Amino acid sequence: MSKVSIGKKVDDFRLPATGNQEIALSDLRGKNVVIYFYPKDSTPGCTQEGKDFRDHYDAFQKANTEILGVSRDGLKAHENFRSKQGFPFHLLSDGEEALCRQFDVIREKTMFGKKSLGIERSTFLIDSEGVLRQEWRKVKVKGHVEEVLQAARAL
Template sequence: MSVTIGHPVPEFTAAATGDQQVSLSDYRGRQLVIYFYPKDSTPGCTTEGGDFRDRKADFADANTVILGVSRDGLRAHENFKAKQGFNFELISDKDEALCQLFDVIKLKKLYGKEHLGIERSTFLIDRDGNLAREWRKVKVKGHVEEVLEAARELNAAS
């Protein structure tokens, strides 16, 4: 089972930085951006996280919370978050439950070898818990601005 635009996202609870358990229901009444990235402390993931960090106030103005997700452990997440000054939480999805729910584990090629990994993807969930937008096979440059514009439009419409 995976998420579909216009339908409710199934409830989930996951371990996050700051010694937290986050659940979808925690964000009712607010919009939620969940972005999946392949690995902490890699160039594209650092850039993407930095772009979200730098626009966090704009997302907050659009009634939108940001969460990042990868399969890295909480210790790696805490280090990554601290080093980059991220002002939002990172979810550790070691068991891939969220990755599977959002269908972001894909066969990838690196240096001629195939492996299963996270396809960079972003999801915008409305204040009622329904999937409003999704971006798959994300290219980092300009992506956060596109997500922010969608969040603003969704917030204005509700």
């Protein structure tokens, strides 16, 4: 799989998702797709980001845009997180980091003096033809979803 770049078609992928299903990018042709990568289920920043996408979900739907959240967490954690927060969109489990590598979101992080590899909060907007139109890296949660929604409406 090649890495993504703006203006280029995104390679298809298929991952296990909440709702006991698998979701492929090709399944969503004809719709714009927001893929947001987040570090971990049920942590404060990730919960807030998910709630912001949830609270704007209807507006994204009106903009012909599906939302997919992705982390390395397993499906059980995803199901609990989705259910507890009332997310109307699916969460994809990327335990083997294939999609994370395709979108180049794995970064070295330092927490409490220890270095580890983790997901850098990032969002990608793919148009209805499967072409990457915009990316946001090193995302700060506050105000982010509104910016993504504005970009989706502009497609």
